[in-house]
Amino acid sequence: MKNRSFAFHAIFLLSPIFILTGIYGIGIFFGAIFDPSNHIGDPASVSSAHPEISDEAKIEELFLEPHLFSDEDVASGIAAYASSLPGISSRIGASVSVVSDPANVVPGTDPALIADANSVSRCTPDTETLLAPLPTVQDPSQADIWRIDTIYASQQNPNLAQLRKFIFYQWNGKVWERRDDDAFFGTQAPAQPVVFYVHGNRTELNTAVLQGLAILRHFETEYPARLVIWRWDASRVAHRPRIEFSTKAHFADYQGFYLAKILDSLRPNSRVLLSAHSFGARTVLNALHLRAGGSFGGKFLSDAFPGSSYVQEISWKNDPPAAQTNGKTAPDAGSEAKPTLSVTPLEINALLVAPAVGCTAMSPEGLFPKALESVSALRMTQNTSDPALKFYPLMNGPARRLPEALGYVGPSWSGTDQELQSKVSVIRLDYPTHQLIEYMTMRSVQNALHF
Numbered sequence: 001m002k003n004r005s006f007a008f009h010a011i012f013l014l015s016p017i018f019i020l021t022g023i024y025g026i027g028i029f030f031g032a033i034f035d036p037s038n039h040i041g042d043p044a045s046v047s048s049a050h051p052e053i054s055d056e057a058k059i060e061e062l063f064l065e066p067h068l069f070s071d072e073d074v075a076s077g078i079a080a081y082a083s084s085l086p087g088i089s090s091r092i093g094a095s096v097s098v099v100s101d102p103a104n105v106v107p108g109t110d111p112a113l114i115a116d117a118n119s120v121s122r123c124t125p126d127t128e129t130l131l132a133p134l135p136t137v138q139d140p141s142q143a144d145i146w147r148i149d150t151i152y153a154s155q156q157n158p159n160l161a162q163l164r165k166f167i168f169y170q171w172n173g174k175v176w177e178r179r180d181d182d183a184f185f186g187t188q189a190p191a192q193p194v195v196f197y198v199h200g201n202r203t204e205l206n207t208a209v210l211q212g213l214a215i216l217r218h219f220e221t222e223y224p225a226r227l228v229i230w231r232w233d234a235s236r237v238a239h240r241p242r243i244e245f246s247t248k249a250h251f252a253d254y255q256g257f258y259l260a261k262i263l264d265s266l267r268p269n270s271r272v273l274l275s276a277h278s279f280g281a282r283t284v285l286n287a288l289h290l291r292a293g294g295s296f297g298g299k300f301l302s303d304a305f306p307g308s309s310y311v312q313e314i315s316w317k318n319d320p321p322a323a324q325t326n327g328k329t330a331p332d333a334g335s336e337a338k339p340t341l342s343v344t345p346l347e348i349n350a351l352l353v354a355p356a357v358g359c360t361a362m363s364p365e366g367l368f369p370k371a372l373e374s375v376s377a378l379r380m381t382q383n384t385s386d387p388a389l390k391f392y393p394l395m396n397g398p399a400r401r402l403p404e405a406l407g408y409v410g411p412s413w414s415g416t417d418q419e420l421q422s423k424v425s426v427i428r429l430d431y432p433t434h435q436l437i438e439y440m441t442m443r444s445v446q447n448a449l450h451f
Contacts, residue, residue: 193272194270220449246395260287296367425448
């Protein structure tokens with residue numbers, strides 16, 4: 001009787017707490033249903049009495065990139081970059097004759113496009129090769145801009161079937177025009193550099209395009225470049241910040257398989273710049289890691305994509321067989337040479353802006369230990385005032401604290417070969433921003449694109 005009486009009084013005394021907790025839970029439930037925004041990321045909606053929740057809200061807010069642009073904004077932005085800003089018109093629009101003798105420059109060609117006769121050219125194209133059908137400087141809105149959408153492909157199980165879910169688009173000056181993969185690979189002109197830009201989390205498509213243009217503007221090149229916007233599923237997938245950001249990190253990691261496969265199908269000996277912002281850096285590092293023979297999630301690139309190339313038939317008719325096969329035995333007469341898996345020779349440089357990945361990522365114990373083996377040079381920002389990267393270690397919660405962000409403290413070189421370390425240049429900054437456009441206003445970041 002005494003035990004029963006004690007239990008009765010205990011329940012009676014605690015019943016108000018149970019009732020209030022139930023009411024609070026019901027309120028949260030209906031609030032989540034009728035308020036689509038849920039006020040996640042709004043500092044005003046976070047109680048200062050709960051510092052852990054407050055930190056998560058800051059992460060949510062600081063990784064968010066809310067800038068939206070229309071197609072018209074992109075068209076005007078391209079025209080502005082191509083016509084009024086110094087040093088950009090020749091890089092995204094000019095038709096130019098690639099010659100070995102500067103005296104033979106085609107009339108009307110921007111002299112800045114012709115390599116110094118005394119310098120070592122990055123490419124050795126055939127003399128009098130015309131970079132057609134690239135548009136002229138007089139029509140800057142027709143810049144050679146592409147995008148590859150992988151949003152319909154599996155985000156965590158890359159395989160051959162997923163490659164056919166990619167969608168290729170080309171900017172026609174007003175809107176995105178859907179093209180096939182043959183058009184993308186087959187129209188890459190000799191000596192044409194390719195600039196990939198991998199955006200960060202929560203980045204709207206046209207925002208990513210203008211961010212890519214900001215990269216392209218300062219990319220040092222003698223010949224008109226192709227800009228490729230790499231679009232991955234960066235939309236919100238969960239309301240809880242921990243789930244949202246850990247899920248997106250895995251999405252970005254596995255995108256490296258797709259990017260590596262696309263790189264293997266480019267014209268051999270192409271000059272490639274892999275640029276990325278925030279979570280996009282994970283995609284770039286994994287692609288480099290996989291191309292060097294590394295594995296991720298227990299899977300090698302050849303496991304995910306057995307075969308020779310992304311497209312079944314690529315014929316580089318103007319290239320010598322040695323360049324097509326990376327020095328291996330040429331195919332039988334009459335057959336078309338195709339790039340072989342993971343050995344397509346490319347000159348790859350990389351720029352990582354505010355990389356949202358652990359500082360140990362490129363070390364032997366990190367996620368992408370072989371990344372530096374397949375890159376000529378890698379440059380990255382280290383910003384000790386980046387407000388988003390400051391909270392990166394809490395992405396999985398305090399109980400599973402991650403290493404500091406690569407873009408916040410710089411790389412950790414424990415056990416890394418000195419030769420590999422020498423490939424990396426760190427741009428040290430102290431400015432409170434996580435937005436790529438603001439990073440690209442800094443002269444030191446602009447100069448980093450002069451590889």
